[in-house]
Amino acid sequence: MNVQKQSDQELILTYLQGNQKAFEILLNRHRNKIYTSIYLFVKDSDLAEDIFQDVFIKIIDTLRKGKYNHEGKFLQWAMRISYNMCVDHFRKSKRRTKVSATETFDIFDVLETKDDNMEVTMIKSQLHNKVRSLVDKLPPEQKEVVILRHYADMSFKEISQLTRVSINTALGRMRYALINMRKMVNEKELLAS
Numbered sequence: 001m002n003v004q005k006q007s008d009q010e011l012i013l014t015y016l017q018g019n020q021k022a023f024e025i026l027l028n029r030h031r032n033k034i035y036t037s038i039y040l041f042v043k044d045s046d047l048a049e050d051i052f053q054d055v056f057i058k059i060i061d062t063l064r065k066g067k068y069n070h071e072g073k074f075l076q077w078a079m080r081i082s083y084n085m086c087v088d089h090f091r092k093s094k095r096r097t098k099v100s101a102t103e104t105f106d107i108f109d110v111l112e113t114k115d116d117n118m119e120v121t122m123i124k125s126q127l128h129n130k131v132r133s134l135v136d137k138l139p140p141e142q143k144e145v146v147i148l149r150h151y152a153d154m155s156f157k158e159i160s161q162l163t164r165v166s167i168n169t170a171l172g173r174m175r176y177a178l179i180n181m182r183k184m185v186n187e188k189e190l191l192a193s
Helices: 008-016 020-042 045-064 074-093 118-136 140-150 156-163 167-192
Strands: none
Touching: 008 020, 008 045, 008 074, 020 045, 020 074, 020 140, 045 074, 074 156, 118 140, 118 167, 140 156, 140 167, 156 167
């Protein structure tokens, strides 16, 4: 079977049987999402790269020790490890994580889109900028849930485990984030008219 077309689980088994290329494919398959999620939390490309490498060292160690649970999805498991390492970093430096775009990085730049004409591209860019500015204005806990849910494709159960809050709290934060964003949009419309 072609290694490129194998599922994550098959790549892990192939890697554990001694095929280093299988792990390289697995790493490259998920590199962007994992690195981006780390960068969103630490907002420093060098630090994000260091944590990203630590995440994959931990993944390799866990796989080699036979402690990986095949029931879960690899990406969500890797995202949980990266999130925990970011939290550990902030605990060590005694800073609270903040999730927002910066001048040099924007989450919407890494979202995959099909090729569009220039007009559609400009409209999408303007829309992404508006949404990003709304998300930036949210309280940190709400901003964190929005990014984990809509960028990392995590379920509310996974978000609750990752952030160590109940599912209801995660759902509530998302609900309040949407309410707050809706209010901000309505206030802008009122000011514009």
